[in-house]
Structures are given as C-alpha cells and as structure tokens.
Amino acid sequence: MYDPLLDPHPGQGQPLPNSYWADHSGTAPLDDGQLQQDLTVDVAIIGAGYTGLSCAYHLATEHGVKAVVLEANQTAWGCSGRNAGFVLKSSGRKPYSVMRSQYGEAAMHGIYNEFCAGLETVKALIATGIDCDQQDAGYLRMAHKPSMIKTLQQQASLLQKEFGYQVELFNRDELHQKFVADQHAYAALRFYDGFGVNPLKLAWGYQQRARQAGAKIYSASPVTQWQQDGEHQLLITPQALVRAKKVVIASNGYTPKLLHSGVQERTLPVLSQIIVTEPLSDAQLAACNFLTSQVIMDTRALKYYYRKLPDNRILFGGRGAITGKGADDPYFARRLLDVLKLSFPALQQLRYDYSWSGWICMTLDDIPHLAQADDKGQVLYSMGYCGSGLTFSVQAGKRLAERLMGLPLPQIPLYQTALPKFPLPALRRLGQWGYFHYGMVKDRWF
Template sequence: MYDPLLDKTPGCNVPYPTSYWAGQQQAGPGYPALQHDCTADVVVIGAGYTGLNAARVLAERFSQQVVVLEAHQPGWGCSGRNAGFVLKGSGRLGAVQLTERFGLKTAQACYREYRLAFEQVAALCQQGAIACQAQPPGYYKLAHQPRFLAVFEQQQQLLNQHFGERLQCLSQAELQQEHLADQQACGALLDPDCFGVNPLQLALGYSQLAEQAGATLYGGSPVLGWQQLLGQHRLQTPQGSVTAKKVLIATNGYTPKDFHPLLNGRILPVLSSILVTRPLTEAERKACGFRGQPIVMDTRSLKYYYRLLPDGRLLFGGRGAIQGRHADKPRYTKALLSALQRSFPALAGIAVDYQWSGWVAVSLDDLPHLHQAPKDSRYAGVSYAAGYCGSGLSFSALAGQRLAELAMGQSIPDLPCYRQPLRRFPMARWRRLGQWLYYQWGRWQDQRH
C-alpha cells in the first residue's frame, strides 16, 4: 500500500480500501478531477475531516473562493478508515499529562477546546443531517494491568473536580458483570459521553456541507507540482492547475514524502490495522458480556481498541506493520485475532469479514499542531494542521475551523498546539528504526506487571 515515508505521490483516484465502512457505501461517480487552469482565494489540499471543515468555514463565514484538491475521493485517507471513536481529546496526552506538562490552567484551556471539538461533531451531524450511524454513548478505558487502576482514580478525581467531567471507575467485577466481560481487563474508567460513528459517512457528510457552503471539490487531483511566484502559489495536478495566495495543507498521515518543507521530517506515519468479524450470535454476545454497543480502548503502550457495531459485528484494531509494503501480511491479522480471542475466548475461531490498514500521523511531542508560515518567510500564505496521533476524529473538524480562522487573520485560542509548529524529528531519516525500537520496548512494557 501507499507509504508516505517512501512515496512522493499517493496515487490518483485509487478506490476506497475494502473496509467495512466502504462496504456500507453505495458506489457513486464521486467528485470530478480538475481539468483546467483556474484561480482561487484559498486552496485546501486534502479532503479529510480537517480540509473539508476548513473549506466549509472559509466559504461560509469568510466568503472565500475555495478549491479543495483531493488525490482520490473525500475520506479516502484516515478520515474514512479509522475506528469511528468520537472522543474528547487528541494527540497522546490526557488531562493528567497536560496538567503535568503545562499546568492546570493551560490544561483546562486545552480540554475546553477538545470538548468544543467533541460537541461540534454532533452539531455538524445535526446541521447536515449526516446519517453516520451514531451509537449510544459509553467509552471504556480498560486497565490491562492492576497498576493502572490507581492511575484511573487519579484521572477520575482530576477530571471530575477540575474539568467538569463525570467519569466513573469500575472494578473488574463491576466491569464484567454489568458492562463487558473482557478477560484481559482489570477494571475500567467509564466516560458516559463518548460514542461511535461511521467515519467514512461522516467525511462524506462534511464534503456535502463544504460544497453547500460554496467550496469547489475536485477528486482525482493530487498535487504533483508547486510553484511560488510574486506571492502566489500555483499547484499543478495531472490535468490542470490552481493558483491562489493561500494554501492550507490538510494531508496529515497521508502527506507524501518531501511534499513541503514545512512538514518534511515533522511527522511519523504509523499504520493502524483493523478487522471486523462476522455478526456475533446472541449466545456469543451474551458470553462476551456486552451490554449495549460500547467503544473500548486499553492502556497498553501498543494499544488495542474495539467496538460492537450496529449490525452486531465486532471491530477490533491495533498497531500493524511498520512499512506499507507489509500492511497486508496475514500475520498482522492473526495477531489482532489472537488478541481479540484472549479478551473474548468465546470468539475463538470467529470469521473475519473485513481487514484494512491506514496511516495516522504521530508528532514528536505527542500533540497536534496548527501552524501558519510567517508573512515575511518564503512560505508565506501556507498553513497546516497535523499530528493527531490517531485520535483526531473530533479535534480535526475544529482544527479545520481554526486553520481557516488563522488563514483569515483571526485570533485563535492561545494553546500549546497552536503556538508552535511541529518539531522536526531528530535524525528524521531514521524514524522507522526509532519506531521499531519503540515497538520492542512497548511489547516488553505491556507484558510486565
């Protein structure tokens, strides 16, 4: 599959992956390719959650002439491949880590932004009547080792007291008897608000909202050339070009190799792999102890996550291969199946109907970042948002709005993720080696008691 650290282009109009989400969609003609030379006020590169919401806000609130260039079709990248967890956060730092790193006041401000992003997803779904199969709320963070129960108590106390949450700590017995019978879990922290959606349908809904606001979307239009002249940016696609003063890069984990100096070496694309089983029988659901349709993630360094889907299938995901060319090797699906069966022995031998992988963008400091090049720099007019670390479904929509506001000269909240650009990885050419070493350490860390 396409590998952002090796490939200089993501291809052109490649079909959606054979995922469960794509299997729910009716094939349509899609958005046409750009086939002429044109101008715009702003060009947005990438039709995922970030780019589509940036385009919507630019057209709707600022009356900008906006062109969106997508190499394939909306939601082809991570926006249409993820597990569909609508969470209150982004990056890899929770409220406790944010408080430890930045202090309580700044952590609270960051969390307010995350809550706003979470609430915005529901508001946009209502505004656009997006039928994204939203499920009843209930998000469980599972302690895979007893030592994490004390961490959960600390998180519950901090979040409930200072962040306006209403989290609940569950013992192993409470979890298994009243919620779900994961045999690997020692207890859980329950957030009663977070929920699951069909992520591809959400992305397609955002594309309709952007188009209705006045943005022009082009599919099958990867950026193959980029020229700057007299304060203008000319982006060349296979069959046309667009020239504008401002460019927003919203490609995140799918940013091609050496795409732009502002992003080169500043993110690590990491593969996450997902499988979806056949529908569970009533007896299997009872044996697994499922009450409702929970969304679940554990505390491992190399996390597993899962959710029960509306049609009774079980989605189960975790880290996959390191290189794209290995993504489809059977051993990664077998590893996920083995982990699933350790949690739910009643599902031993269950058939897998769907399996796919996708890239998430990890940042060096575990935070997402928005950045606008200074007006006096050679990259003036260029902005980006990236580095969601695999938890960007909620935040990326608001990040698109903030990116649009930044491009229009509006003030945005003074938060760590908005103050500084992404930091470049030390010895960036060896990122994959560092990732491999981290995976070895993570496996050891996850097994120790």
C-alpha cells in the first residue's frame, strides 16, 4: 500500500480500494480524465477528496473562479472514499476543555461555531440533491469502562454550559434497551445532530456539483514535480503541466513527503482500519438488541467506532498497521472482528466480507490547520483532521476559497497558525508505536 512517508506520490490512476463503499455505490460519475495538455490557470488544487472538491465547488459558485483539480488516482481514492461515514460536528482530537485552557474562552467558542458551520455546509450540500444513503440522526459516545462515565458527565456539562448544546446521557440499561446491547458500553452520551452516510457517494456528489459549476477534475494526474516559474507555480504531471497563480494542497494524510517544503514533516499519517461484516440475520440483531443505526464511537484513547449499515451489516473500525507495508496483513481485520465479538458475544459465528484501511492525518497539536505553505501566500493548504474530517474538510474547502480571494477568515487557531513541525520527524513512527502501547495500557487499566 502507498506509504506517504516513503513513496514519492500515491501512484497513477489506481482503482478504488476493494471496500464496501466501492461495491455499494453504483458507477462513478464522469470526471475530466487524465490531464493531457499544458494549462495556465488561476487556481490549481492537488487532491480530489472532500477538501479539494469543496474548495473547487465554492470557488466556482461563490467567487466565479473555475479551478483545476489534479488527482493522482481518482476522486475519493484517499480518505474521502474509505472513511466510516460519520458526519460529526467536530474535527481534530483536542477536547474543548483543553482548547479553553490553551487558547482561551473566545477561541474555543470560535472553533465550536466553525464546527457548527461545517455541519450546516455539509447539510446544505446534501440538500442540493446528493443521494448518500443518509441514516438516522444521532451519535452515541460510549463509555468503554465505568470510570469513563464521569468523563461523559463532564463533557455533557461543558457542552451545556459553554454552548447551550444539550446532549442526553443514558445509563447502561437505557442504552442496552433503547439502542444496542454492547457489553463493553457502560453509558453513552447522545449527540442529536450526527449521522451516517455513504462517504463515497457523498464525494461523488461533490464532484458532480463542482464540475457542474465549471471546475475541472483531472484523474490519473499525480503531481510528480513542483517548480517555481517566476510568479507561477509549475505542477508537473506525467503527460502535461499546469502553470498556476495559486495552488491549494488538499492531499491531507496522502501528502507525499517531498511534495512541498511548507507541509513537510508537519503531519503523521496513521492507518485506520475498517471491516464490514456479512449482513446480520433478524435473530442476530435481536440477540444484540441492535435497534439503532446511529453512529457510535467509544471513549478509548485508541478508539473503536461502528454503525449498522442500511443492509444490516456492521461497519467496525479501529487502528490499523503502522506502515503501508503492513496494511494488508489480515491480522488487523481479524483483531477488529475479535473486539466486535467481545462487545456482542452472540455474534461468535459472524464473518466479515470487506476489510480496508486508509491514512488519517495526525498533527502535533491535535487540530487541523488551514495556512499558507510559502512566504507569498501563493500556496495554501488545509489538513490534519486527525481522523475526523468528513464535515470540517468541506468547511475548510469553503474557507480556502475565501482565503484565495483575499477575504478574512474567522480569527481562530485553525486558521491563524501553520501546522507545527514534528520534533525529530524521522522518529514519528517510533513515537506512534510508543503511543499505541501507552494507549493500550491506559484503555485497559486507567
């Protein structure tokens, strides 16, 4: 599997991974094919995931700029076509309580407002008629051990006090009776406004909207070299080059290590793994009281997440291998299935039909950043969603378009500071390995 810390680019024209989404989304909509002729443009965007597509769409619809998107493989080949489809009002990994102590009250509120705006942006785009198999509203955050109930209570009270955001807290019995009888769940907070979608259909919908508005999406067109030509950026692809006044890097966890010095050594790509089981029978669903199709995540440092799909399969995810080389080792899928069976002992015979993984993009300070990668502001980026970017990447794409137009953005840390560099970047994977071991101990014992 492509490894962003080792490989020069993510390949060229590769098919989508063999995922449940690739099998259950119909035919991909038309794109503009491989770039064959040199172009001179105002804005070029690298990467056709949610960030790049949203930027192209908003540039065209709100600012009249028809951008060119260069995608190494095909639309949503990266995280946007591989994720779990949890639409949540959040991004990054930093709790609000930590934001408050690090950035202050006003910045914390600003970030919350921006996450709310992100959810509205996604809902408005879906409302244009994107069919993405939206499921029942609700996100359950489950305490994976009794000591985490207090953490959930504290979170509920902060959300209510600071933002007037009302969540419901269910005890173990209520949770098991009303939603699902997960034996590892001791309580749950229910956020009323999250929901599950088919993430690939969503990305394809964005692509269609961006092209209808005048953007060009070139697939099988990896940027393999990047040069400066006076005031222009020269993006070189295998068949042709693009001369652009401005460039947006929208490659998130798939950013090759030498793409641009402004983003180098500032992210840590981490594999997240998903399995999708065979469909559950009515008897199996009843044995787990699996009533809900709301999206579910636990309170572990090394989180597990799951949801019931429209055809009664369970999508179950968690951490994957550390390197691209290890990504296809079936051990990681089997481990997820074992954990699922611990939560649902009645499903001992259950098998999985699909397994795949993707690179989420971690940052040193646990928040995403939209910033410029060069001194002149001709190269912008947004990345670092830390595994929670389905909603915020779309908002970031909209903000990137505004920033390209010279418009001011909200004064919040997400938009004010560049991605911090990792100290000792060559040791990032060793640090990740250490964190995995710390997480395993913490999740079990503390």
